[in-house]
Amino acid sequence: MNYLMKIVKKNKLLVGSYLLLGILLAFLENFTASYFQTLINKFNDRSLTASVIIIYAFVLVMLCVLSYLDEYPGRKLEHGIFLDLKIEALKKISRVDYKSYQTMGTGKLVQRIENGASAGKSMLFDFIFELTRKLIPSILFSMIFIYRINKIIMWVILIGYIFVFIVTNLLLKRLYRIKEHILLNEEEMNHFLVRGFMEMVIFRINKRFNYEIEKAKFAEKEIVGSKVKMTLIHEAFFTIFELMVISVKVAVIVYGWITKSFGIGAVVALISLVDNAYIPIAIFNVLYVQYKLDKGAFKRYTDFLDLDNDYQFGKGKMIPALRGNISFYGLKFLYGNRLIFNNLNLTVNSGEKIAFVGESGSGKSTLIKLLAGLLKPGGGKILVDDYDLSRIDLNSYYDYIDYVPQESSIFDGTLRENLVFNKNVDDKEIVNVLNQVELSGLYYKLKDGLGTELGEKGISLSGGERQRIALGRLWFSKANIILLDEATSAMDNITEENVMNHVMDLLKEKTVIVTAHRLNSIKNFERIVVFKNGDIIGQGKFQELLENNPYFRELYYATVNK
Numbered sequence: 205m206n207y208l209m210k211i212v213k214k215n216k217l218l219v220g221s222y223l224l225l226g227i228l229l230a231f232l233e234n235f236t237a238s239y240f241q242t243l244i245n246k247f248n249d250r251s252l253t254a255s256v257i258i259i260y261a262f263v264l265v266m267l268c269v270l271s272y273l274d275e276y277p278g279r280k281l282e283h284g285i286f287l288d289l290k291i292e293a294l295k296k297i298s299r300v301d302y303k304s305y306q307t308m309g310t311g312k313l314v315q316r317i318e319n320g321a322s323a324g325k326s327m328l329f330d331f332i333f334e335l336t337r338k339l340i341p342s343i344l345f346s347m348i349f350i351y352r353i354n355k356i357i358m359w360v361i362l363i364g365y366i367f368v369f370i371v372t373n374l375l376l377k378r379l380y381r382i383k384e385h386i387l388l389n390e391e392e393m394n395h396f397l398v399r400g401f402m403e404m405v406i407f408r409i410n411k412r413f414n415y416e417i418e419k420a421k422f423a424e425k426e427i428v429g430s431k432v433k434m435t436l437i438h439e440a441f442f443t444i445f446e447l448m449v450i451s452v453k454v455a456v457i458v459y460g461w462i463t464k465s466f467g468i469g470a471v472v473a474l475i476s477l478v479d480n481a482y483i484p485i486a487i488f489n490v491l492y493v494q495y496k497l498d499k500g501a502f503k504r505y506t507d508f509l510d511l512d513n514d515y516q517f518g519k520g521k522m523i524p525a526l527r528g529n530i531s532f533y534g535l536k537f538l539y540g541n542r543l544i545f546n547n548l549n550l551t552v553n554s555g556e557k558i559a560f561v562g563e564s565g566s567g568k569s570t571l572i573k574l575l576a577g578l579l580k581p582g583g584g585k586i587l588v589d590d591y592d593l594s595r596i597d598l599n600s601y602y603d604y605i606d607y608v609p610q611e612s613s614i615f616d617g618t619l620r621e622n623l624v625f626n627k628n629v630d631d632k633e634i635v636n637v638l639n640q641v642e643l644s645g646l647y648y649k650l651k652d653g654l655g656t657e658l659g660e661k662g663i664s665l666s667g668g669e670r671q672r673i674a675l676g677r678l679w680f681s682k683a684n685i686i687l688l689d690e691a692t693s694a695m696d697n698i699t700e701e702n703v704m705n706h707v708m709d710l711l712k713e714k715t716v717i718v719t720a721h722r723l724n725s726i727k728n729f730e731r732i733v734v735f736k737n738g739d740i741i742g743q744g745k746f747q748e749l750l751e752n753n754p755y756f757r758e759l760y761y762a763t764v765n766k
């Protein structure tokens with residue numbers, strides 16, 4: 205509910221005018237029905253005057269004009285709430301704790317956000333607003349007008365309300381279970397769709413699509429079956445309800461006929477007021493059932509919004525500058541209960557060029573992610589200059605650090621966006637950088653130049669091209685700590701050497717940490733740190749390690765002999 209209240213507060217003017225307009229409309233609708241009684245009675249006994257007709261016409265015109273004006277705040281809120289809730293999800297991703305992010309499945313999550321945003325909009329706009337501005341005022345006004353005509357009928361209608369409410373709650377229990385089943389299967393369905401789109405090549409070559417389609421079809425069968433069942437239960441309720449309203453209307457006519465207590469105007473007005481009293485309750489029930497069911501979908505969405513945030517955003521020290529000294533003291537880190545580092549110590553000096561090497565799984569990327577502030581140490585400390593990293597606001601830290609991750613860091617956007625994000629940079633400057641990372645050949649072949657769309661994860665590029673674009677970003681960065689995690693692994697040796705010469709030239713004043721498996725590529729680094737099972741088992745220059753460190757020698761000959 206907090207998230208919905210936040211939206212109400214943000215739009216308080218629109219919400220206020222929408223609610224007031226609704227209440228005014230509800231009053232006018234019931235007043236029209238009641239005033240119609242006066243008009244008919246006067247018409248019947250030939251005492252009708254022009255002023256009565258003018259008042260009646262005026263109210264009808266007002267109803268028409270106000271209903272139209274009502275559309276403005278109504279539609280703005282309706283569409284705005286849905287999209288605001290989706291944007292809230294994107295804001296969440298910008299701050300969510302990295303460990304939770306790692307376990308999210310995109311397909312299921314996107315569907316959960318879609319269902320949740322739609323449910324939230326429906327809870328606020330279709331239920332709470334509708335109840336406040338229309339249903340409650342309508343029921344109250346119609347009751348007041350009915351009471352003025354006949355008290356007994358008002359009580360009969362009220363008892364009817366209670367009956368309807370009890371039946372609705374009985375139905376709800378069954379509907380909940382069906383709705384939960386639908387939501388889970390919708391997420392499942394999207395999971396198969398998204399992974400089918402994203403992993404097309406793997407699935408096609410492994411002939412997995414038939415299996416995926418079968419799974420999606422099963423989810424489809426469950427969704428369709430459950431939706432049909434839900435509609436039938438809903439509709440059964442309305443049929444019963446409709447029959448009840450017909451009975452009340454007939455009873456009003458019979459009662460008036462037997463007791464001879466009302467004139468023709470009163471009968472017409474009562475029939476119309478019974479509708480005015482029951483239509484809102486019918487609508488209330490549809491919305492109430494929907495509201496209760498939406499709560500489940502909305503909870504799944506808010507569970508995501510309630511995930512822990514990275515505590516270092518918006519909190520901690522803002523740093524004015526970083527020289528680039530780094531120290532790890534007694535660092536401990538666990539993935540769940542899996543110990544990765546226990547008491548790791550390492551110092552990197554400002555401007556130093558360091559390479560992390562070691563067998564796959566030895567912890568190199570984890571250490572880089574810890575230094576990037578994505579993962580948090582389970583013990584010990586990371587100092588950057590003299591600041592304790594855990595006390596720095598990451599928004600401030602990210603002005604001084606740049607990170608090229610191991611996995612593709614190209615996003616669905618243009619070549620220009622992928623190089624400079626939203627910075628205002630001259631085309632010439634960008635083309636010059638493309639030359640530095642040996643991409644000018646590719647660039648001149650692109651029909652749309654810097655405006656070329658690179659596709660999801662840069663699918664239209666080769667692995668090496670993707671890596672060179674990611675490295676090209678460094679030319680537009682002011683950071684002075686640079687972390688390159690296997691940033692050249694997909695390039696051929698010659699391209700790697702040429703590009704890295706330019707990159708290292710660019711970064712000569714900066715602190716640079718790279719991880720690499722091809723040990724030839726880090727021959728000239730000032731220091732190489734050798735990792736094994738989360739421990740540092742050697743440090744030094746390339747030649748020293750080759751002579752003195754048997755494990756490094758083993759690693760080196762394993763790569764050159766390939």
Ligand SMILES: Nc1ncnc2c1ncn2[C@@H]1O[C@H](COP(=O)(O)OP(=O)(O)OP(=O)(O)O)[C@@H](O)[C@H]1O
Pocket residue numbers: 306539540542544562563564565566567568569570571610
């Ligand atoms: N999200 C995670 N949850 C649990 N364990 C993880 C997670 N990410 C990595 N690990 C484990 O942590 C260990 C260290 O992984 P890390 O990626 O740091 O190794 P690495 O030295 O960079 O390997 P590579 O050279 O293959 O990239 C590995 O055993 C890996 O399985």
